[in-house]
Amino acid sequence: MPVFTLAAVPAPIQLFFDFINLLCEPWLFFTLSMVAFFGALYFRRILVKPAVALGILIASVVLILVSFLNPQFASEAGKPDNAPIFMLLYITGFCIWLAMWQAVKNDERIARGEGPEEAEVAKTRLHVWPYLIYIEGIVAAFVLAALFIWALSLEAPLEQAANPAKSPNPAKAPWYFLGLQEMLVYYDPWIAGVVLPGMILSGLIVIPYCDPNPKGVGYYTFNDRKLAVTMFLYGFLILWCVLIFVGTFMRGPNWNFFALYEQWDFHKLLSLNNVNLSDYFWQNFLGKATPASWWQREWPGFLVILVYFALVPGLIVKLFPKLYRDLGFIRYSVLIGHFLLMLSLPIKMYLRWAFNLKYIVSIPEYFFNI
């Protein structure tokens, strides 16, 4: 493996790869992503300046080009079906910048008492023909041209004929579902594959009903809807896009975690020493044997779940009484239920990394593991 890696890569770049690899512990990578996310929101006024944003863009292009010197990264990134990942990185990055750039401008205008830029532009009314139809036509032509160039330059993949007897390792879902596949590490399929995706859909659908903020309609803003924008972007960027990135580039054979520039070793050994909460409670804490019947064994886990979903919402009411007053009981419950379910993912991830916690409630008799 290292022989293969070192052959072509200059020493300082290899040093850089090794440094990045050090940061690619699961907990550290995820934590750094979150620090970057909240840091970017906090320093948004600096980051949205076109010169700064352009600098970040150039740096990221250089970073990716350099990354292609690494054979493992190059082989994953070179897969035709992973091309959309780069579009995801760059186009989403550009769109987030475009939104935040306008949001920062509007927030400054609003602070000066001028109202958002959109309100000023909205005073003129334009005929749809030609002012909108022409834009649509030109954009459609450009997108069609780009798609044709993409189709001419990159062949759709076709591997060997389907063979149910020969499974690839790792077997991966299409890139847009890799976030869900990554959740399978931390939750059983009934949560990662059924409950959480269902919750994502229902959570998105209830957004308009659970957002009582009358401000921020029809213009880009951050200050007018800090909580809503932060929650949405956290879900989209950290819990969706980052997990897709991890699932694509950092999950190798046997779905083991590999650093970004680490050669995928089929024989990498990882100790599977995850422990259930019930075992922690009965054996480590009380020093007894874990009871055999599930309802005796699992009550501490159920208690934790109950506290999480019953007491935390009450605590939030105490801390933010205005939120509860604005929403009322039903809408507050719907919102906070979805919020806590969403947050349960990073919580479970950190519990796994910190304590090797496997299940909070584990009833394998009924395939009921949380």
Add this chain to the structure above:
Amino acid sequence: MSTLGDRVRQVLDEHVYKNVIWKSVFRHGFPDTDRNRTLVVLSNIFLHLHPAKLKGHAVRMRYTWCMGGLSFFMFLILTISGVFLMFYYRPTPEYAYNDIISLREDVPLGMFMRNVHRWGAHAMVLIVWLHMLRVFMTGSYKAPREFNWGVGVILLKLTLLLSFTGYLLPWDQLAIWAITVGTNMARATPGMGHEGPLTSMIGLDAGYDRFQVVHSKSDIRFLLLGGSIVGPPALLRFYVLHCVFLPLVAGFLMAVHFWRIRKDGFSAPL
């Protein structure tokens, strides 16, 4: 001194725009007056998706990113390239893989159309996400548009399902294993998948024997695949879902989505 453009315009005015056939198709003159510009939009079924006039900000690209229109545009491209591919593709394991190879080897423009279809599908997933991001960031989902946002979320889900069902059709290793991984989740559906929680409770004990209602040959994954592995029935099911059922549902919801965006109006205090 008249320019060439003026002369062309004069000829068009005299011989085209007053022509009986032209007037039977387009019921207005050249759209350079306010009246005709309005009529272009009002009298054309396709352009009538739009209102005749819009507030300035709603036209600007930096506000809309054009993502909603592009989502629909991608759907159209995928429909056209998909129909082309359907002429050359048979959804049975004996033929499916070889038909994809013959698209590449034998069919004029076959590989190009397949590439357009595949990359267009990836692009559409991304574009729909970004459309949702834009609508969120401008708060455009708020009253009176709450319902239409929900319709949009279902359309997003349908976009992913369309892409996912299409992923199986080449019937290569990439296809069946990606679909195997994806559909394995359905095993764990609570009460409806044979490895899901609570499922084993649904059944009757008859003394020495047990009647299990939901098992690996009767659960929701079996319904989806037409079998307990990703085999020939799964290929046919995914083909029908991909080419007929999901596009019809998506088309229906798109009609609702577009109609409601026109009818709901906007509460922006602009």
